[in-house]
Amino acid sequence: MSKSREKKTIAPYSTLPKTPTGIAGLDEITGGGLPKGRPTLLCGEAGSGKSLMSIEFIVRGALEFNEPGVFMAFEERADELAMNVASLGFDLDKLRAQKKIKVDHVHIERSEIEETGDYDLDGLFIRLGHAIDSIGAKRVVLDTIENLFSGLANQGILRAELRRLFHWLKGKGVTAIITGERGEGKLTRQGLEEYVSDCVILLDHRVIDQISTRRLRIVKYRGSLHGTNEYPFLIDKDGISVLPVTSLHLSKEVQTARISSGIAGVDQMLGGRGFFRGSSILVSGTAGTGKTSIAAYFAAETCRRGERCIYFSFEESPKQIIRNMRSIGLEVQPYMDKGLLAFHASRPTLYGLEMHLVAMHKHIRQFKPHAVVLDPITNLVTIGPIGDVKSMLIRLLDFLMEEQITVMFTALSLNTVVNEQTDEGVSSLVDAWLLVRDIEFNGERNRGMYVMKSRGMKHSNQVREFIITDEGLSLVDVYLGPEGILTGSAREAEQLKDNTGIALRNYALGRKDREISRKRKVLESKISSLQTEFESVEEELNKVYMEEELKKEMIDKSRRELMRMRREHGTPPEEKKHAKRSGKK
Amino acid sequence: MMVKSTAKKWELRLYVAGKTLKSVTALTNLQKYCEEHLKGQYVIEVIDLLEKPQLAEGDQIFAIPTLVRKVPEPIRKIIGDLSNEEKVLVGLNIRPAQ
Numbered sequence: 191m192s193k194s195r196e197k198k199t200i201a202p203y204s205t206l207p208k209t210p211t212g213i214a215g216l217d218e219i220t221g222g223g224l225p226k227g228r229p230t231l232l233c234g235e236a237g238s239g240k241s242l243m244s245i246e247f248i249v250r251g252a253l254e255f256n257e258p259g260v261f262m263a264f265e266e267r268a269d270e271l272a273m274n275v276a277s278l279g280f281d282l283d284k285l286r287a288q289k290k291i292k293v294d295h296v297h298i299e300r301s302e303i304e305e306t307g308d309y310d311l312d313g314l315f316i317r318l319g320h321a322i323d324s325i326g327a328k329r330v331v332l333d334t335i336e337n338l339f340s341g342l343a344n345q346g347i348l349r350a351e352l353r354r355l356f357h358w359l360k361g362k363g364v365t366a367i368i369t370g371e372r373g374e375g376k377l378t379r380q381g382l383e384e385y386v387s388d389c390v391i392l393l394d395h396r397v398i399d400q401i402s403t404r405r406l407r408i409v410k411y412r413g414s415l416h417g418t419n420e421y422p423f424l425i426d427k428d429g430i431s432v433l434p435v436t437s438l439h440l441s442k443e444v445q446t447a448r449i450s451s452g453i454a455g456v457d458q459m460l461g462g463r464g465f466f467r468g469s470s471i472l473v474s475g476t477a478g479t480g481k482t483s484i485a486a487y488f489a490a491e492t493c494r495r496g497e498r499c500i501y502f503s504f505e506e507s508p509k510q511i512i513r514n515m516r517s518i519g520l521e522v523q524p525y526m527d528k529g530l531l532a533f534h535a536s537r538p539t540l541y542g543l544e545m546h547l548v549a550m551h552k553h554i555r556q557f558k559p560h561a562v563v564l565d566p567i568t569n570l571v572t573i574g575p576i577g578d579v580k581s582m583l584i585r586l587l588d589f590l591m592e593e594q595i596t597v598m599f600t601a602l603s604l605n606t607v608v609n610e611q612t613d614e615g616v617s618s619l620v621d622a623w624l625l626v627r628d629i630e631f632n633g634e635r636n637r638g639m640y641v642m643k644s645r646g647m648k649h650s651n652q653v654r655e656f657i658i659t660d661e662g663l664s665l666v667d668v669y670l671g672p673e674g675i676l677t678g679s680a681r682e683a684e685q686l687k688d689n690t691g692i693a694l695r696n697y698a699l700g701r702k703d704r705e706i707s708r709k710r711k712v713l714e715s716k717i718s719s720l721q722t723e724f725e726s727v728e729e730e731l732n733k734v735y736m737e738e739e740l741k742k743e744m745i746d747k748s749r750r751e752l753m754r755m756r757r758e759h760g761t762p763p764e765e766k767k768h769a770k771r772s773g774k775k
Numbered sequence: 776m777m778v779k780s781t782a783k784k785w786e787l788r789l790y791v792a793g794k795t796l797k798s799v800t801a802l803t804n805l806q807k808y809c810e811e812h813l814k815g816q817y818v819i820e821v822i823d824l825l826e827k828p829q830l831a832e833g834d835q836i837f838a839i840p841t842l843v844r845k846v847p848e849p850i851r852k853i854i855g856d857l858s859n860e861e862k863v864l865v866g867l868n869i870r871p872a873q
Contacts (some may be wrong), residue, residue: 274835297835302851304866307800307858312792312839313824342838626798
């Protein structure tokens with residue numbers, strides 16, 4: 191065994207060889223795990239999760255990395271330990287039976303012990319060595335060795351022996367965790383950090399505003415790069431998950447694919463094609479403006495495409511949301527049954543901001559959704575200052591972008607003055623911002639929707655009226671009348687008024703037309719009567735003329751008669767001229 | 776080592792790890808006190824943990840040398856080379872504490 195270990199240490203590693211802990215997130219922060227073959231000090235106050243983290247190190251080692259481990263407990267008995275980790279789903283007794291884990295409880299009771307003269311801790315070394323050899327352990331936990339200090343009076347011997355113990359552990363080539371209680375002004379009460387100098391991890395359990403947050407910090411890690419921040423961690427039914435918080439690279443891939451918002455009108459406002467995939471969308475508005483409905487539509491639309499969606503609700507329970515959405519014609523239950531939609535409802539005050547973040551991280555990693563809805567982020571302010579909420583949301587956004595997950599936040603705005611709304615400061619971070627606003631007018635309240643911003647796409651600058659009906663959500667163009675924007679019944683009234691105006695105008699036009707035609711008729715009749723008059727005058731004139739003509743003719747005739755009678759002697763040819771004239775008339 | 780079937784028998788067990796100076800001193804001291812105060816009423820069993828490491832767990836041994844008084848009950852432990860006679864005698868309840 192020692193041969194193979196030696197081989198590993200001289201393997202061509204450019205950096206320190208590491209032992210993965212298997213604890214979610216911790217290996218990322220430490221860049222691969224704890225220093226292999228060396229002891230690590232894990233310190234923290236009572237109840238900060240030291241024992242749990244160390245036992246998880248052992249159990250995961252046995253289960254996931256096939257590295258047997260020895261857990262030497264100075265505080266709890268083996269059966270107590272088994273019970274403690276059973277809540278995390280680990281069957282310690284089974285692992286013990288399989289010889290993958292050995293638990294050795296070291297019981298030290300001061301009242302039973304008398305010290306006289308010189309001694310050493312060889313007994314402990316022998317026990318530990320025996321335990322390690324009996325199962326071929328590669329991992330060792332000493333939890334917490336400081337109990338020796340309360341059990342033994344001779345501190346001089348103890349300190350010397352502890353120094354020897356850690357050397358001995360290194361010599362054994364086991365990766366060890368030594369836990370220690372946090373002391374005043376130093377990392378551990380007994381100054382264990384003096385002996386363990388390779389890697390020190392500090393656990394912290396803070397309560398701010400009655401909400402507790404567990405944090406972890408790597409105080410030192412000799413020979414390795416590591417995250418230096420405080421990282422929140424969560425203990426839940428699956429063990430510990432640590433969240434690497436600030437990994438802002440801003441180097442993520444971007445997508446140009448578009449996805450529908452689930453509401454045709456909104457898509458239309460966004461250039462007709464909806465949001466970018468993997469973008470972040472903020473829907474803000476005052477209370478009761480339908481933010482949750484928009485979010486639910488978006489979630490349902492995601493599922494309708496056959497993609498997965500997680501809905502984090504901080505206000506309503508899943509059942510409430512399902513019921514409420516049913517009332518506007520949206521059925522989400524089938525998507526839940528198909529496993530496409532998952533609800534996670536939790537009160538913001540359930541745990542601290544960081545814990546929420548860790549919990550969301552965990553759910554997102556497990557479910558691998560394409561879209562995430564947070565409804566509403568405003569409630570998180572109740573558990574932390576705005577600055578903290580913002581930094582948490584930045585980290586969440588960053589994580590989601592990295593994973594190419596589209597996210598929709600809803601936020602409650604308390605005032606209606608747009609400029610004052612920063613919505614926890616995320617409005618500058620999000621890619622698209624829809625604002626739903628109350629428009630109070632004429633004794634009723636209506637909803638108007640704007641696209642405040644939408645990066646990288648053409649979007650409408652128009653206010654649309656946002657209507658929630660039994661059949662769902664829809665957007666209609668608001669009425670822009672002379673009196674300004676009109677919505678709701680005022681809009682309808684104005685439209686009616688418009689229609690009336692058109693009818694009236696049409697009527698007026700008809701009347702004018704008719705009058706004109708009547709006038710024309712009058713004129714025409716006048717013209718015809720004048721004409722008739724003229725005709726009669728003309729006739730009269732003609733009659734006079736004819737009479738004169740006739741008279742003249744008669745005179746002529748009679749003259750000619752006379753002349754003919756006289757011509758019995760000579761004939762003048764004047765007759766023809768008179769005849770011609772009469773013919774013309 | 777002597778075994779005597781007396782009503783008030785003392786069963787003592789001394790845990791050592793090899794023949795170190797401390798172990799030898801402890802055993803010598805113990806034998807001396809027992810001869811003086813418990814003559815004929817005691818048994819001393821010496822266990823070398825280098826040979827039987829599995830026995831360390833049973834008696835909760837972590838320090839070497841450790842003297843365990845198995846009988847009479849309750850179990851008492853004295854760790855160290857037993858150089859202080861007074862402490863050993865009080866510890867074993869042979870002499871009441873002052």
